[in-house]
Amino acid sequence: MKNGKKAGSITLGVVLSLSLVLSACSESDKPSASSTPSASAPASTDLFTPVGQYPIVTKPMTLKMFAPQLASIENMETNTFTKTLQDKTNIQIKWELVPDKALNDRKQLMLASGDYPEVILNGALTKDEQMKYGKQGVFIPLNDLIDKYAPNFKKIMNDLPYVKSSITAPDGNIYALPQINECYHCNYAQKLWINKAWLDKLGLKMPTTTDEFYEVLKAFKEKDPNGNGKKDEIPLTGSDDMWAGNIASFLMNAFIIDDQVDKDSGTFLMVKDGKVDLAANKPEWKQGLLYLNKLYKEGLIDPASFTQNADAVQQLGNRQDANVLGGLTTALISYAFSTDDKTPRHKEYVTVPPLKGPGGVQQAGYFAGISRSQMAITNKATKDQQIAAIRLADYLYTEEAILLQEHGPEGKGWRKAKDGELDMNGKPAKFAIIPQTEKKPTHNDGWEQIGPSLRTFQYRDSFAALQDPLAEGAYEVRLKRESAKYEPFQSKMIYPPSVFIALEDAEVAAQLKTTIRDYVKSNMAQFITGSKDIEKEWDNYVKGFNGLQAGKYIEIYQKALGKK
Numbered sequence: 001m002k003n004g005k006k007a008g009s010i011t012l013g014v015v016l017s018l019s020l021v022l023s024a025c026s027e028s029d030k031p032s033a034s035s036t037p038s039a040s041a042p043a044s045t046d047l048f049t050p051v052g053q054y055p056i057v058t059k060p061m062t063l064k065m066f067a068p069q070l071a072s073i074e075n076m077e078t079n080t081f082t083k084t085l086q087d088k089t090n091i092q093i094k095w096e097l098v099p100d101k102a103l104n105d106r107k108q109l110m111l112a113s114g115d116y117p118e119v120i121l122n123g124a125l126t127k128d129e130q131m132k133y134g135k136q137g138v139f140i141p142l143n144d145l146i147d148k149y150a151p152n153f154k155k156i157m158n159d160l161p162y163v164k165s166s167i168t169a170p171d172g173n174i175y176a177l178p179q180i181n182e183c184y185h186c187n188y189a190q191k192l193w194i195n196k197a198w199l200d201k202l203g204l205k206m207p208t209t210t211d212e213f214y215e216v217l218k219a220f221k222e223k224d225p226n227g228n229g230k231k232d233e234i235p236l237t238g239s240d241d242m243w244a245g246n247i248a249s250f251l252m253n254a255f256i257i258d259d260q261v262d263k264d265s266g267t268f269l270m271v272k273d274g275k276v277d278l279a280a281n282k283p284e285w286k287q288g289l290l291y292l293n294k295l296y297k298e299g300l301i302d303p304a305s306f307t308q309n310a311d312a313v314q315q316l317g318n319r320q321d322a323n324v325l326g327g328l329t330t331a332l333i334s335y336a337f338s339t340d341d342k343t344p345r346h347k348e349y350v351t352v353p354p355l356k357g358p359g360g361v362q363q364a365g366y367f368a369g370i371s372r373s374q375m376a377i378t379n380k381a382t383k384d385q386q387i388a389a390i391r392l393a394d395y396l397y398t399e400e401a402i403l404l405q406e407h408g409p410e411g412k413g414w415r416k417a418k419d420g421e422l423d424m425n426g427k428p429a430k431f432a433i434i435p436q437t438e439k440k441p442t443h444n445d446g447w448e449q450i451g452p453s454l455r456t457f458q459y460r461d462s463f464a465a466l467q468d469p470l471a472e473g474a475y476e477v478r479l480k481r482e483s484a485k486y487e488p489f490q491s492k493m494i495y496p497p498s499v500f501i502a503l504e505d506a507e508v509a510a511q512l513k514t515t516i517r518d519y520v521k522s523n524m525a526q527f528i529t530g531s532k533d534i535e536k537e538w539d540n541y542v543k544g545f546n547g548l549q550a551g552k553y554i555e556i557y558q559k560a561l562g563k564k
Helices: 012-024 080-089 100-113 127-135 143-149 151-159 161-167 196-201 210-222 283-297 310-317 344-348 383-396 399-407 457-461 475-483 503-529 534-547 550-563
Strands: 061-069 091-099 179-181 192-195 269-272 275-278 327-329 349-351 414-416 431-433 453-455
Touching (some): 061 383, 080 399, 127 503, 143 383, 269 550, 283 534, 349 475, 383 399, 453 457, 534 550
Parallel strands (some): 061 091
Antiparallel strands (some): 192 327, 192 349
16 A cells, blocks of 8 residues: 655755766766676676576575665665575675665665666666666667566556556657555545535535535535534645545546545646647636635635645644535545544445536546556676576566565464455455564565566455455445445546656756646636636746746647657
């Protein structure tokens, strides 16, 4: 289950140092494939067992690997899964570990300096990084290695076509292997949770249109649904600090597509009949802003929604006196409420299906795909090491490896399901998690979710699950069932989230995206709160996109979509 974004911090001095290092390292400064071990003698035919057999190598081999040191894992060298993997493959791992929160900064410094290992096991590699270091020869193309030595991953690309399109760069090469983690509630992250107990108390039906939703919020504000005799109800709140918590995006989708899922996301583009265009300057966007402004003016949107962080929402939800929260925009209701039986308030909430706007638009944002990849093989690897690394990665995509990696040894963290145990879909389960009687802050049994791996919908659903979605411990079941309300309304307008931008366009695209996103979000907040008059300022707002090179922005994204 996705829990939001992780980001490291970096001092100004390091930022300046990094910028100097990056600017000093031109393409010509990088090690070329012809001057590194990858171009040395051909692979040793007697070193490897047949593909699919183990151990992978007939005599011990060492691979240096870059990965994060998670705070919850005690020691990656003595880790149970590390030892299991090394025993099975005969490949010894020499770790180059960095603190999880500093991974991105350390990764960039490492690649810029040229001091990197043979394998980046878990690098959260952006598409820009894959193309940049692929072109420089730092990351070797994996296509031929996959074809010859990775049957499991070849099958994945055949069974899940979106995988190949999500990881293939515009030059046709695959430079990094992904972590595939299919997640139903992640795909439909833009949700609005509403207090069903309040609806029932006031005799209201679940709203299906923007007009009906307005009437519901008015009733929440005026009719004392929490029954404490005070007008303390907050009809609707949110936070840009939460996953899909932006107060506007769910509601804007009833007018035109809005692809914000966190404070750093959002292209504000749309696709219609294969043509890319800006959504945030269209009459439908203005109509959505007018609707949101109406809610705000009448006190139906919490003013704190534009400034509060996730902790403030949690405090609001779990306050000791009467519940004051009517609705919440977020992917996870757990942002606001503890989802256990000691604090059952969370059980009052269900998701609102996509609302139909005045123009008949009714859609749910859909965010499936692979935005980053994890494992790359660098030009420091010899031919033998390249083959060993890709075969090791291919094993990591097996069900056996995923179970051991994520949950530790069989009989300790997980077991095979018993007769009568049902899975997420109410069918006979395949596996079951063994509850831990003593909860410890750290463990040494597995890697959790480090490196390439495969967690399909079928795998995730195959574990024994409580069938009552409101039971303690059934939160994943609840999220899956609530998210199912959104699937029939999957948007046809959203710009695909996993498209590669061509390397020559990547830097400009990133700059334009940031500038345009900041402009849209700043004006959005001002229009909604009324500090800017929508009717008076709209034309100037639209004209402002010309100075932001919106035409160039659209052109780049159209070019990228055409290559997909």
